[in-house]
Amino acid sequence: MLTERQLTILQVIIDDFIDSAHPIGSRALSKKENLPYSAATIRNEMADLEELGFLEKTHTSSGRVPSEKGYRYYVDHLIGPIISPSPNEVTIIKNIIDDGFFEFEQIVQMSAEVLSKLTSYTSIILGPEMFETKLKQIQILPLSAHTAVAILVTNTGHVEHRSFSIPEKVRASDLEKMVNIMNDSLKGVPIVQLQEKLATEVAQLMKMYIDDFDTSFDYLKSVFLSEHPVKLYIGGKSNILMQPEFNDVDKIRSFFNMMEKEDEIANLLKNTKSGIEVTIGNENEVEAIKDLSLITASYHMEGDHMGTIALLGPTRMEYRKVITLLRGLSNEMTDALYMWYKNDDA
Amino acid sequence: MLTERQLTILQVIIDDFIDSAHPIGSRALSKKENLPYSAATIRNEMADLEELGFLEKTHTSSGRVPSEKGYRYYVDHLIGPIISPSPNEVTIIKNIIDDGFFEFEQIVQMSAEVLSKLTSYTSIILGPEMFETKLKQIQILPLSAHTAVAILVTNTGHVEHRSFSIPEKVRASDLEKMVNIMNDSLKGVPIVQLQEKLATEVAQLMKMYIDDFDTSFDYLKSVFLSEHPVKLYIGGKSNILMQPEFNDVDKIRSFFNMMEKEDEIANLLKNTKSGIEVTIGNENEVEAIKDLSLITASYHMEGDHMGTIALLGPTRMEYRKVITLLRGLSNEMTDALYMWYKNDDA
DNA sequence: ATTAGCACTCGGGTACATAGAGTGCTAACA
DNA sequence: TGTTAGCACTCTATGTACCCGAGTGCTAAT
Structure with missing residues (x-):
């Protein structure tokens, strides 16, 4: 167990070192008001603290530097009252x-x-x-004959968007239908479940309405289900x-x-x-x-x-x-x- | 005017220095196949090139390093055929x-x-x-009772969005009306003209429909007209x-x-x-x-x-x-x- | 328990010598 | 006249020796 004085010394050393980045010597410490001891006394204490693993030397005759164990102790016990931010x-x-x-x-x-x-x-x-984030709206907006932008909005106001070009095979009208279906059935669904729901329920629904389902659907997936890192x-x-x-x-x-x-x-x-x-x-x-x-x-x-x-x-x-x-x-x-x-x- | 040989030497020096970052000495150069001259000869040429300002020394007895003038000349005349990328x-x-x-x-x-x-x-x-970029669509999507997200899409597929909270004074229905008006009258307008058009033509139009026009409009402006850096x-x-x-x-x-x-x-x-x-x-x-x-x-x-x-x-x-x-x-x-x-x- | 004193250690700075790379110049050569 | 060999010179980089100062550890005195 550390004595009161050792604690004070440890604290002062760490505070000082954090401030100056230079190893702390016994003489400098003995000058502090809250350490009314001679340099020699402090040297003895420092030697003990080093033996206990709280301090280190950078070389044989250098001042002391906190060890990781020292910092750990400092953070756990010596850090003092956590004041509120200025x-x-x-x-x-x-x-x-x-x-x-x-x-x-x-x-x-x-x-x-x-x-x-x-x-x-x-x-x-x-x-x-985005665990709790839910889908608010999906939209596909055509930009030109064969390009469009997909926009996905969540209830938190997060907006994802992605531009893409529409392959010949995929009909714009089909895309539109699909988006409608998605909006109807996916609104309010948590983002994390999107992929799953889309692959099961919604896919079922879509098959009923879309002609060339497979191609379009694959395409759609690649547009909407890019990773959400x-x-x-x-x-x-x-x-x-x-x-x-x-x-x-x-x-x-x-x-x-x-x-x-x-x-x-x-x-x-x-x-x-x-x-x-x-x-x-x-x-x-x-x-x-x-x-x-x-x-x-x-x-x-x-x-x-x-x-x-x-x-x-x-x-x-x-x-x-x-x-x-x-x-x-x-x-x-x-x-x-x-x-x-x-x-x-x- | 530089002689053919000087050009070659200059080029080789710069090529080498770009590669190695070390000053180039005469001995090393004289070993190159395309420079079948003795070190002494090359030293003379280098001295001339230095006098002309194309080369520099880092200290009295160091090898030569290209000067900025040297690089300039190199880029303008010696860079050789710009090959296509690999x-x-x-x-x-x-x-x-x-x-x-x-x-x-x-x-x-x-x-x-x-x-x-x-x-x-x-x-x-x-x-x-975005000089040529034109407005494609403006949308305001309510998120909760008093928050919403504004989304702005351009013909290039660029999407800007901004979430905001709606002050008590501003009525949601008014916002909606305004957005409709904006969509009708601003679609296809270049982004750079947006602010101007909005302040003049569109503002006129809106006044006719919106009750508390001033507050709402100020608000709207702050939402849509944030800088587009x-x-x-x-x-x-x-x-x-x-x-x-x-x-x-x-x-x-x-x-x-x-x-x-x-x-x-x-x-x-x-x-x-x-x-x-x-x-x-x-x-x-x-x-x-x-x-x-x-x-x-x-x-x-x-x-x-x-x-x-x-x-x-x-x-x-x-x-x-x-x-x-x-x-x-x-x-x-x-x-x-x-x-x-x-x-x-x- | 504390402190003064002293020998010892180590890093950092300064001074000095040396090797190596490179130059400039002169004189010889083709 | 252009080219080259040779040599003295310069400067950097490297290594060594040295000293100073800050700091320690230990012993002995208080």
């Missing part, structure tokens, strides 16, 4: 969301950028996932260049390499529980971010997990600030979702 | 475009990525601009980290800083004439890319400039390859545009 930050967040307009994707994108700007880390936002927004990839730990070209390269594997990152965020989660360095399962820390927060709609907001930065991260901010934003987003979609009449 | 590249380009589906924006985005991957430079695509797609920002000239963290920082000023970049590309243009280093007017080269190509629709494709890389760029590729792609895009929209019946 008024300034609150206004910034609120401004993004209370715009009168609400394109959720747009909000998510702006949030990613703002988060990154406020922290100088890289922000990643996943979602929203969960979207990933990344903000401030280059913001992280301001961190002193990215002082080396190779690190920068490997960081950017990693950021290009969007699906891997998406997976990382998908498996988060609700609430705020902090994974530090090697706690991360993905090789590429084993020397970074990831903080995730999820946002909800009526209890259902909708998506995840995350910040990725060096293990020397401003945990307190980031946790505060993420909590603020995820609450804001959860509230906003509720506000907008509670009167859902899809 | 069959491999052709297939790649064609695959992006002949997808059966054509979301122009999607194609543009993919093109940006592919271009960057093929060259290891950063690609920038501007456009397409010309879109900018950037591919392979981090690809450029593979270039040896980006071996220094500061350079990387300033490069990424520059890439964030999207409007500045957009301006850069807007002012290009048709055809292929190469600007080398200080020929660029924008400070931030004065040690890079930019190659632009524009694509058209029935003679009208629609947008610009560009590649940004070190002055030591594979000019021949890039010019080839850009020409290929811009032709492909021009063709594709023509194919899709020639039967335009908006």
